[in-house]
């Protein structure tokens with residue numbers, strides 16, 4: 001579901017023609033539809049409303065890593081979203097967007113002591129702790145400040161999410177979480193450590209998961225862990241089930257409907273009386289964004305035809321990193337005969353290849369195209385490789401639109417660098 005449709009043959013973001021934005025900000029750029037962001041957040045959060053019994057209302061903590069622009073976070077905060085963060089930088093973003101500490105959970109295997117201190121100062125809802133060493137560090141930081149850190153221990157359920165190897169996190173050989181068979185021991189340690197209040201169990205098995213089976217398996221294992229820990233006298237009040245729900249990428253794979261996901265989780269967690277916490281990222285942001293790029297040239301060599309765009313792998317990394325495919329739409333459709341092209345960017349790498357054998361109808365230099373499903377893990381993963389400035393982000397809401405991150409100038413990029421005197 002998205003809000004990118006054609007008006008008079010021209011692709012629009014809600015009520016705004018992409019040609020108008022391209023004219024004003026130049027290409028390439030990312031554009032997000034506020035209506036899609038709101039709708040996806042609501043579908044998710046409303047699905048879970050009312051679950052969890054007396055232990056507290058469910059918390060939908062948007063996974064900031066998926067799309068971290070402060071304007072987007074502010075929009076989601078107004079809808080009631082919390083934040084799942086993985087760094088001090090993301091904490092700063094969430095707070096700048098007006099998300100209260102009490103709606104923030106802090107995930108990630110490598111939190112520094114400085115980041116822990118900042119999160120304690122912000123009185124966040126929960127630290128998702130992933131190792132004994134991290135637990136001890138957090139204990140020291142919290143005790144030194146005379147506070148107690150609310151903690152969920154992320155356990156590794158050893159469930160294969162059946163997704164791309166590079167975005168799987170819940171198998172026993174992945175770097176994430178505390179091994180299943182050591183969880184009881186680490187909870188016992190947590191009980192004895194000063195400055196730690198271990199209140200919850202956390203699992204997250206991966207991203208772009210397109211079947212309910214692994215979700216159900218992980219939730220069952222986590223529920224089993226809650227019951228076991230309670231029997232051992234631990235006060236377990238929260239269950240964080242992470243993120244990971246897949247979305248359609250135009251590759252013919254149909255992920256489960258959010259309602260079916262909700263129902264699966266409800267069945268497993270109903271008897272527990274815990275506060276449920278979710279960390280959806282892609283499901284909210286993915287189909288809310290496009291990357292718009294201009295065709296620079298076409299060329300034909302050997303047996304292949306190439307369409308060379310002004311966006312490169314540094315702007316949208318997912319195809320180069322995971323072989324991900326983003327459907328390409330012409331902003332203005334042409335009638336001409338279609339032929340297959342390899343879709344490439346200007347970066348000096350052979351992996352700067354978005355897709356192969358994509359059928360384009362009469363492509364001409366200067367034409368605008370949109371890469372679909374680019375809202376999640378698009379702009380956030382971009383780099384300035386080849387000293388190509390980070391591309392702008394634009395937010396559309398109905399008929400209104402605004403640049404929410406502008407393109408830096410070369411001067412701004414170079415201003416971060418210094419040439420020491422001794423180079424001469």
Ligand code: LLP
Pocket residue numbers: 063066084107108167204206207208242243244245279280281282283318322376377
């Ligand atoms: N919670 C934790 C602890 C995570 O590590 C992640 C994603 C999420 C929540 C959000 O997952 P989501 O609902 O978005 O699937 N760059 C890759 C995806 C990496 C996901 C990393 N962790 C991509 O472009 O596909």
